[in-house]
Amino acid sequence: MTTTWKRASWRLLIVEAVQFFASFAFLIVALLFWAGHGSAIASVLLPLAAFVYAPLRVAWIVVRWSVETYQLDPDMLAVRTGVFRRQERHLGWASVAAVDEQAGLFFRVLGIRRLQLTQSDSAGGAVVFRALDPAAAADVRQLVRNHDGAAGASDVAAYTGEVYRASWRELALMSVVNGRFALLAPPVLFASWGLLEDLGVSTWAFELFESVPQPVLIVVSILGFVLIGTLATVSRYQGFSARLTSDRTLVLSYGLVEKRERHIDLKSIEGIAVRRSLVEQMLGRSRLAVLTFKGSDDVGASVVLPSLPDTIVRQITRSHFHEFVRESAVLVDRPAPILRQVFRAILVYAVPVALAVLLLDREMSIVIVAVVAFAALGIMTSIGRLLVLGMSIDSHDIVKIKRHLVTQTETYVKARSCHSVGSIHLRGADRPLFFSIHLYAGGARSFVGTHCSADSLRRLRDVVASVDEPAARRQRSLVKANGATP
Incomplete structure (x- = not known):
């Protein structure tokens, strides 16, 4: 050349x-x-x-x-x-x-x-x-x-074929999942309307809105948000397919107006994550994320595959990413504890909603109410994530980080991706009161939780201590070594 x-x-x-x-x-x-x-x-x-x-x-x-x-x-x-x-x-x-x-x-x-x-x-x-x-x-x-290096014949056979291809039915269900924010349409519409009236802006639209009953406006605004979400989903994911080639590359293709294609070297994959919002738990669907060294996935926060049925996600993880889930069950075959998740959602959102109602009752500015409510939501979410997050490590040095608050998230990463591990103990106790992990998979990430055994903490510390290269140099050396463990 x-x-x-x-x-x-x-x-x-x-x-x-x-x-x-x-x-x-x-x-x-x-x-x-x-x-x-x-x-x-x-x-x-x-x-x-x-x-x-x-x-x-x-x-x-x-x-x-x-x-x-x-x-x-x-x-x-x-x-x-x-x-x-x-x-x-x-x-x-x-x-x-x-x-x-x-x-x-x-x-x-x-x-x-x-x-x-x-x-x-x-x-x-x-x-x-x-x-x-x-x-x-x-x-x-x-x-x-x-420059990927030659892969073994068994590895090539295990990583060949189409993983998933989205149908129009899947796109429609994805639109339902992505359209969960449509419930925000009525408050956004009425808040914007009130703000424009306060600023003295008056157009023909005001007369039209005032002539329509509020229940009709609420329904129309929600349907409008749903339609926009549907068009956005179809435009973004139409023709979505994922396939694994014989040269150990994950190829993603999607897009209607703008066609996108991504090639990910399997050796750069440091972990996977499975996420399920409350709506997805009710529909029996999940989002599978593939965490690479560089978390710059265009599909959204390292999420490679869109919302799929649990059976398909379970099949993909067991057949193509089995190294991360050898001793763990991903999306176990039992009904999801929906009532528990709903109860946790009520606990998380109750304080922000109560504060917003109290401040509005005292005729506070809508801007102040919104700031206080979002701040309270952030505090409640941070506390809730801390209390429910847990960590364990298996005999193959795969770390499982589990967080089930409102959204269920299970992350599986190689222990060699962890940069540091910290913990706080009560005097004389082996089990940590709090623990923290800093790792690099899908970007720099930090996790702090309360559920971790003393044996898991010691095992993870031993693995982290055995890797003495600086983080960035270690990541680069893994790719150059054709997937060899450092």
Whole structure:
């Protein structure tokens, strides 16, 4: 492969020019409107926007494209960026833990895509190719795979095949889960309405709202939020699929308007997590998260798969991520304790709601009420998480962190990802009163809880003490060692 410096595809200029002139047209129309109504500021800004801002912006688009170059060597990637201050960055292909590929509507029409390479350590950041043609994108992915190292035949067989493909029915159920915030629509609507009235803003919409009964407005606002959530879910997850390739790569594809594809090296996976909101517990659904070195998952807080039936999540974890759940049952086959979770939810939300009602009864400002209520909710949630969080470690050095408050969360991570372990004991007691864990899986994370045995704490301390490399260097060395345990 040639080692000459290359630029991004020239078709990127078309995409950025179309995006700029679309927004610029709205700006010009707004300035013309206000200038026509006698605004002196708009009359001054109009020629500046047309003859100064627009040429400078177009020039910036061209110059930025011309100075951003990259070089693909067999062992090293080099990227040059910067207009006023030139920056040059070099990184080895072995340090790349994940490859994200995105292609919006214009990108797909023009046959280009955006690639983001995420490194394995916390300080590495990401390298972005803003526009590559399919052949160049395939070359980048191949260079990353070439440095993954050869996997054993048994491992290849165990990590091959499609994990999941979303159907329209699944998208509809996902919309129900994602639409749980629709209950916030009525208070948000009426609070905004009252704020506009206090500011003296009056439009034809006020007369329309006042002519409609409040129960009808509440139902319409909730349905509107649900519709928006449904459209957002379909737009984001349409065509969602997850598959495991023979070269030990997890490939995620999804998106309607903007097509996204992510390639995750399985060796960079440090753990998994299963999350279930109260609504998901009632529907028998879960969200599976894959925790990598770099927690920059675009799907949301390292959550790789959207809300799925418990049976599918259980099957995926046991067949593809069995190393994390050898001695633990994920989503055990028994009814979820819904009444207990509802009772805990009432305890968590009772204090903020009571404070809000009390302050409103005393005619306090809606802003003050909201601040106090959210602060109280944060305090109650923090205390509740501390009291219910527990930790244990199995004989394969897999740490299980379990937290069942309102949302149920079970996290399974390799003990070598833990950076430090702390505990507080009563005098003469082996069992800790409180314990804390700091680890790096899906990003830097800290857990503090009360449920931990003395044996689990000693075992975890022994594992942490056996790993003496600095955290970032250890993460990078794991990738370069082709998945070997340090």
